[in-house]
Amino acid sequence: MEKCSEGRQAAYKLIDTSVFCGPWPFRSLRPRTLPELKEYLAGHGVCRAWVTSTEAVLLPDPMTANEPLLVEAAKDPFWVPVTLLDPSLPGWEDDYRRSLAMGARAVKLTPNYHQYSLSSPAVDRLAGLLTADRLPFCIQMRMMDERAHHPLMKVPGVPAAEVAELALRHPELSVVACAVYNAELRFLQKAPNVVAEISYVESVETLLQAKSVLGVERLLFGSHSPFLYMAAVQAKLDAHPDMINEVELRAVCYENAGRLIPDGR
Amino acid sequence: MRIDIHTHLITPGAVPSAAELARAARLAQHFHIRRVVLLGNITATGGRNPSPEDIVAINDHTLAAMAARPELYIGFCYLNPAHSPAFIQEEIDRCIVAGGMKGIKLWISVKATDPRLDLIMERARELNVPVLHHSWYQVTPVDHNGSTPDEIAHLARRHPGTTVIMAHLGGVRERGIRDIEELPNVYVDTSGSQPEAGMVEYAVRRIGAGRIIFGSDWPLRDFGVQLGRIVGADLTAEENRKIFYDNAAKVLKLEE
Numbered sequence: 117m118e119k120c121s122e123g124r125q126a127a128y129k130l131i132d133t134s135v136f137c138g139p140w141p142f143r144s145l146r147p148r149t150l151p152e153l154k155e156y157l158a159g160h161g162v163c164r165a166w167v168t169s170t171e172a173v174l175l176p177d178p179m180t181a182n183e184p185l186l187v188e189a190a191k192d193p194f195w196v197p198v199t200l201l202d203p204s205l206p207g208w209e210d211d212y213r214r215s216l217a218m219g220a221r222a223v224k225l226t227p228n229y230h231q232y233s234l235s236s237p238a239v240d241r242l243a244g245l246l247t248a249d250r251l252p253f254c255i256q257m258r259m260m261d262e263r264a265h266h267p268l269m270k271v272p273g274v275p276a277a278e279v280a281e282l283a284l285r286h287p288e289l290s291v292v293a294c295a296v297y298n299a300e301l302r303f304l305q306k307a308p309n310v311v312a313e314i315s316y317v318e319s320v321e322t323l324l325q326a327k328s329v330l331g332v333e334r335l336l337f338g339s340h341s342p343f344l345y346m347a348a349v350q351a352k353l354d355a356h357p358d359m360i361n362e363v364e365l366r367a368v369c370y371e372n373a374g375r376l377i378p379d380g381r
Numbered sequence: 382m383r384i385d386i387h388t389h390l391i392t393p394g395a396v397p398s399a400a401e402l403a404r405a406a407r408l409a410q411h412f413h414i415r416r417v418v419l420l421g422n423i424t425a426t427g428g429r430n431p432s433p434e435d436i437v438a439i440n441d442h443t444l445a446a447m448a449a450r451p452e453l454y455i456g457f458c459y460l461n462p463a464h465s466p467a468f469i470q471e472e473i474d475r476c477i478v479a480g481g482m483k484g485i486k487l488w489i490s491v492k493a494t495d496p497r498l499d500l501i502m503e504r505a506r507e508l509n510v511p512v513l514h515h516s517w518y519q520v521t522p523v524d525h526n527g528s529t530p531d532e533i534a535h536l537a538r539r540h541p542g543t544t545v546i547m548a549h550l551g552g553v554r555e556r557g558i559r560d561i562e563e564l565p566n567v568y569v570d571t572s573g574s575q576p577e578a579g580m581v582e583y584a585v586r587r588i589g590a591g592r593i594i595f596g597s598d599w600p601l602r603d604f605g606v607q608l609g610r611i612v613g614a615d616l617t618a619e620e621n622r623k624i625f626y627d628n629a630a631k632v633l634k635l636e637e
Contacts, residue, residue, distance in 0.1 A: 121412050121605065144579060261574045263519035264554060270520050316575060320404070320600040341578075348576035348609025356411075 129163045131373035134294045134313045134338035138170040145342045160346045168224050172200035179211050186218040198222045202230040203238035221377050224254040228271045234278040243286040252376045254292040276303035283307035301329040313338030322352040324359045332364040336373050383414045384629035387572045387596025393425045397446045412604045420486040421459035429525035430490050433468050440476050456482040461490040462497040483633050484511045493528040493536040502540040511544040511632045517552035530557030537564045549573030558587045570596030576610035590620035594628045
């Protein structure tokens with residue numbers, strides 16, 4: 117099989133901090149089921165994956181999609197189930213408690229698709245719950261390049277500055293910015309409790325550039341599978357050893373993620 | 382062995398930055414990219430509608446990069462079709478006939494449907510060099526006179542004897558591939574946007590691996606990530622070789 121390079125990244129196990137499972141009406145995604153997705157990810161060296169339902173982004177009640185995924189993911193320690201909540205919905209606190217009872221280890225929001233602001237009181241209340249439960253708060257900045265959206269469903273990205281403001285209001289909370297662009301990293305700098313998942317970060321030497329903005333301790337490997345080619349996202353880890361040393365590479369590949377959600381249930 | 386049909390330099394300055402050239406060479410070698418097509422420092426000089434002086438400066442910059450790294454760089458002549466025919470002819474003669482560039486780059490100064498491109502396309506046919514044209518389908522506002530793939534198809538139909546490289550598979554997407562499917566003089570480069578899974582396989586199914594050329598858009602993008610969309614695609618070794626090398630070598634008339 118052809119490789120991008122003879123890079124070092126293949127030597128490391130990976131914790132993938134952002135994958136999705138299920139159908140998505142705007143792309144023909146494969147693989148689509150948890151077993152297929154696990155086989156695909158494990159084949160690329162992933163040992164654990166934080167998984168969210170794609171359908172939860174678009175269904176009127178995300179729990180309709182969260183619950184089957186949480187039930188199935190709970191059967192396999194490969195998965196770190198991430199429930200996707202809509203805090204603009206009545207009863208979202210019950211959704212939160214039910215998700216945790218079903219094994220969710222983190223919460224993800226898609227504020228742009230669910231049409232609320234990260235500065236809304238409900239988001240702050242949810243942030244308070246997550247802080248108390250010591251669980252990560254994942255903010256999905258976008259699902260696809262905004263230029264490629266369906267013309268009748270144009271959904272802007274989440275403003276990165278609002279992610280930083282949320283984190284500054286909740287300094288004990290761990291916030292993960294998922295699918296953040298390289299140009300948005302600088303907005304996250306001022307909030308030390310925000311980490312960036314790197315699936316959408318890209319520049320000349322991606323990891324080196326991202327390190328210069330946030331530092332490696334604030335970067336997480338995430339592939340945004342199955343939307344993107346895993347080989348392409350993995351290539352970001354292929355940095356020169358003089359620029360990203362072994363300790364730093366391990367941090368991005370799995371140690372930072374492992375600190376946010378330790379092994380075991 | 383790989384050829385990258387779509388790169389730039391972006392460091393401002395009248396001459397190429399030695400550091401940027403060295404970085405490009407180091408990374409190209411790391412990712413087994415043997416030759417790199419340089420489309421000009423177009424974002425650093427002249428903006429969306431460059432003047433004749435800007436065009437000369439951009440092409441001088443490319444010629445200097447080619448001289449500094451002849452083993453790596455293949456230059457394309459950057460043009461603005463809004464300029465006078467006399468200037469365009471002079472610049473093509475200076476850069477391609479005398480300067481050794483191997484193609485023409487058009488960006489967003491003028492739409493591909495504009496008849497002012499006809500002179501350029503005809504001269505490209507005479508010289509047997511390809512024209513690489515920016516293209517994108519986007520639902521966000523289009524930058525200046527950006528061309529869509531159906532406009533690239535319009536251009537290619539007007540000039541069936543000229544080889545067109547439609548840039549940015551990641552931007553033209555499925556609809557763009559359908560637009561040029563029946564036009565054998567149009568290739569597509571693989572650059573553009575995020576490395577969305579399935580897009581390369583789709584293009585191979587519709588137009589065949591023989592009309593797809595690897596392009597990275599470096600340094601706006603990462604060589605490794607852009608290679609990854611081909612390496613990560615479900616392709617045969619032959620399809621890989623065509624996309625990474627054979628097709629580019631054919632349109633560039635490389636004898637290596």
